[in-house]
Amino acid sequence: MVENIKMNDIANKLNLIQQFAIEQLKHWGLTGDYSNDWCFVWDKSVRRYGQCRYNKQEIGVSKHLVKLNSIEESKDVVLHEIAHALTGRGHGHNAYWKRMCIKVGARPERCYKPESKGGNVKTVQGKYNVINKDTGEVYYSYHRRPKRTDWSQAWIQGRKRETQGKLQVVANTPNKSESPYRLQV
Numbered sequence: 252m253v254e255n256i257k258m259n260d261i262a263n264k265l266n267l268i269q270q271f272a273i274e275q276l277k278h279w280g281l282t283g284d285y286s287n288d289w290c291f292v293w294d295k296s297v298r299r300y301g302q303c304r305y306n307k308q309e310i311g312v313s314k315h316l317v318k319l320n321s322i323e324e325s326k327d328v329v330l331h332e333i334a335h336a337l338t339g340r341g342h343g344h345n346a347y348w349k350r351m352c353i354k355v356g357a358r359p360e361r362c363y364k365p366e367s368k369g370g371n372v373k374t375v376q377g378k379y380n381v382i383n384k385d386t387g388e389v390y391y392s393y394h395r396r397p398k399r400t401d402w403s404q405a406w407i408q409g410r411k412r413e414t415q416g417k418l419q420v421v422a423n424t425p426n427k428s429e430s431p432y433r434l435q436v
């Protein structure tokens with residue numbers, strides 16, 4: 252019997268954040284109007300937790316970082332990006348944006364601080380990554396070598412066919428030229 256390492260929890264977390272994002276976009280009037288119709292998308296970024304893409308009218312959130320972090324942290328990222336969508340291009344993280352953050356309930360902070368620097372955000376900077384042997388895609392990251400030693404039968408929830416028998420634990424070699432200190436949001 253294969254134990255399915257917390258995969259259900261992770262799937263629930265992703266669903267919850269996606270639902271939250273959709274609800275919040277609606278709540279703040281960012282959907283439904285032809286000229287102002289935003290959507291929520293997942294992306295595969297490992298460094299950027301969230302991104303507001305004005306030209307596409309979409310809010311992208313990193314699946315990897317949502318998996319790693321608490322629901323509260325991820326909700327804050329969603330609201331942070333909603334504040335960007337509401338203030339519009341050109342305001343960046345200025346005072347107007349900060350006021351909008353307070354209005355929507357986001358922390359009016361420009362960036363997230365990783366745990367490694369005393370902040371709250373877990374980053375994909377662990378010493379060990381669980382990757383797909385074939386594609387190199389990173390599914391999980393750990394600071395200690397995972398206790399599981401046999402990955403031959405494990406899979407990623409919802410992606411069994413493409414991931415079963417493909418998972419491998421590898422030592423992570425972060426790119427030193429990129430500072431892990433600040434996560435862009």
Ligand SMILES: [Zn+2]
Nearest residue numbers: 331335361436
């Ligand atoms: Zn931002």
